[in-house]
Every structure is written in C-alpha cells, then in structure tokens.
C-alpha cells in the first residue's frame with residue numbers, strides 16, 4: 452500500500468483555484484461549476500524506437516482549461532435515447548437558456564473578455580436551426596472558441612460540417628458510446644447512429660482549424676469497449692482529448708442495470724488510458740475512484756466549465772449522492788467523487804479495495 456500511494460503521489464500536481472461563485476455552491480454542485488484547474492500533466496508518454504515509455508518531469512500542455520469556458524444549455528431535446536443519458540428523464544421539463552440569457556452572456560464577454568470559449572450544449576444542440584447564427588454571434592462577442600457537445604449525427608452531412616465550421620464552431624465534443632455499430636446503436640437505441648457519428652468525426656477531421664474531443668460513458672454495457680474506442684479513432688488527426696466518464700445513475704437506488712463494479716472496469720479503463728496516451732491524446736477520467744487508478748489518477752478531473760443551466764438540473768443531479776466513501780475524512784484526494792448512493796446500494800462500500808490517498812502529496 453505504501454508503495455502504491457507513493458507512486459500515485461509522484462507526478463500528481465493538482466491545483467484547486469475556485470471562482471467566488473463556485474465557492475458558494477454545495478460541494479457536488481461546485482465540482483461541476485468549479486473554475487478550478489484540473490492540474491498539470493507532468494509525466495508523459497513518449498516514443499523511443501517505436502516503444503512508448505513513461506518519462507517523469509516532461510510537461511504536456513493540456514489542450515483545454517475548464518476555467519476558460521462558459522457552458523450554456525441551449526436545447527433540451529434529442530433524437531437518440533442513450534441508456535446512460537443524465538437527462539433522459541428530465542429533458543422534457545428542463546428549460547433551455549432563452550435569448551435573453553444567451554445575449555447576456557455575450558454582453559458579459561464583450562465587456563469583460565473573461566472566457567476564451569463558449570460551449571453550446573443541452574441535449575442535442577444540432578437540432579436547433581439557430582446554431583450557426585449562435586456561433587457567429589459568439590465569435591463577434593469575442594469568444595476565441597465555440598464548442599458544441601453533440602452526438603454529431605447531423606455532421607455526417609459534409610455540407611452541414613462546412614456550415615458549422617464556417618460559422619466559427621472549432622471545437623467538437625462528441626459522444627462515442629462504444630467501438631462497434633452493434634453496441635453503440637444498442638446503447639443509443641437508434642439503428643445507424645454509430646455510422647453517422649463516425650462519419651461525422653472523419654468529416655470534421657478534414658478541417659485544420661478543428662479540435663475534436665470524444666466522450667465515452669462507462670457503463671456495464673460499454674466498459675469493455677473503451678480500449679477499442681481508442682483504437683477505432685487512432686487515425687484522427689484532430690482528436691486531442693478522449694474522456695471516459697463513469698456512469699451517473701441520477702437516482703438514489705441501485706436499480707440501474709448499467710452500474711458495474713469499479714474493479715471490473717479498472718483494467719479496461721487503464722488500457723484505454725494507456726492506448727490513448729500512446730496516440731498522444733490528452734485523457735480525462737471522471738467519476739471513478741482515484742485510488743483505483745494508480746499512476747493514472749493524474750488523468751482524473753471532475754472539474755467542469757462554468758455551466759449555466761436550468762437550476763432544477765442540480766436537484767436531479769444531486770440525487771446521485773456523491774462524495775460517499777468510508778475513507779472520505781482521511782483521504783487526501785480533493786478531486787475524487789468517491790462512490791454514489793446507487794452504487795453503494797448495489798455493491799457496498801468497497802472498504803477492502805479502496806485506499807485513502809496520502810494528504811501530504813496533494814497540494815492545497
């Protein structure tokens with residue numbers, strides 16, 4: 452244990468700056484509105500004679516800082532039904548940002564220039580015909596970057612890609628739920644969705660000004676597919692970051708058949724991380740116990756950009772019941788979300804496999 456703790460601490464450099472707004476929020480909510488930096492990635496993978504090795508002390512610039520972005524929920528409808536969707540049951544009553552809120556955000560940016568980028572999200576923002584115009588307005592307001600969070604199916608159409616890129620959308624955070632059409636379409640419940648999303652990624656990859664990110668939500672259905680997702684996308688030139696987010700059940704009870712023991716996930720997740728690093732992707736892991744990741748805990752960040760969304764979302768979100776861990780009071784990790792209520796009901800507290808991180812090796 453001491454050996455493992457020591458290895459985890461090495462190279463783990465985490466800072467936690469927080470906006471005044473974030474400091475006022477409850478802990479769970481704060482993590483998702485925090486303006487805090489997720490940390491400097493020090494140890495890095497580099498290639499020597501075809502072999503990839505870890506070298507400590509080499510800095511690799513993170514492609515994005517969450518604190519540089521403001522995120523607006525612009526549309527709460529979707530044409531997929533992803534089984535893991537956080538808002539599948541609430542999107543029909545959540546309210547998106549209206550014109551006034553969007554305009555106020557742009558005005559603030561004009562006045563203060565406080566963000567580098569804006570993220571337009573919700574459920575599926577490409578369903579809104581106003582999207583290209585929103586992007587142009589955001590650029591005119593001084594945002595250097597406009598990002599959308601999307602399943603990207605509509606971008607299988609090259610002409611629509613051209614339209615969005617020309618409008619100024621240069622960052623695309625795209626959900627890839629699994630590495631095969633069969634599994635992806637099973638998760639999204641829409642036949643043909645995989646083909647469209649992969650085609651969209653390849654279409655966008657042709658634009659030199661574009662940066663691509665992917666997110667794969669880790670569930671009982673998808674966890675074994677995570678390393679294959681990395682392999683599937685290995686040729687994309689613009690793919691700078693791959694996220695793997697542990698499933699948020701959005702409920703207190705352990706009824707979900709999507710939950711899976713973290714110990715089952717761990718080997719697949721670590722392989723996915725290793726492969727992604729070999730392909731020189733930045734990696735972000737969310738909602739997975741830090742102490743189960745060993746040295747890969749350095750890729751864990753539960754920070755998010757400042758999110759402006761329907762306040763009722765947070766009521767639903769906090770039903771997850773984060774920050775539960777038998778070692779919470781003694782653990783040094785300030786990033787780890789611990790376990791959630793539904794998980795504990797299904798699999799217990801896992802005291803025998805979790806292990807608190809040393810406090811002294813984390814910076815305040």
Ligand code: SF4
Pocket residue numbers: 740741742743776777778779782783784787788789790805806807808
């Ligand atoms: S001991 Fe608990 S709080 Fe600490 S890293 Fe492990 S799961 Fe997270």
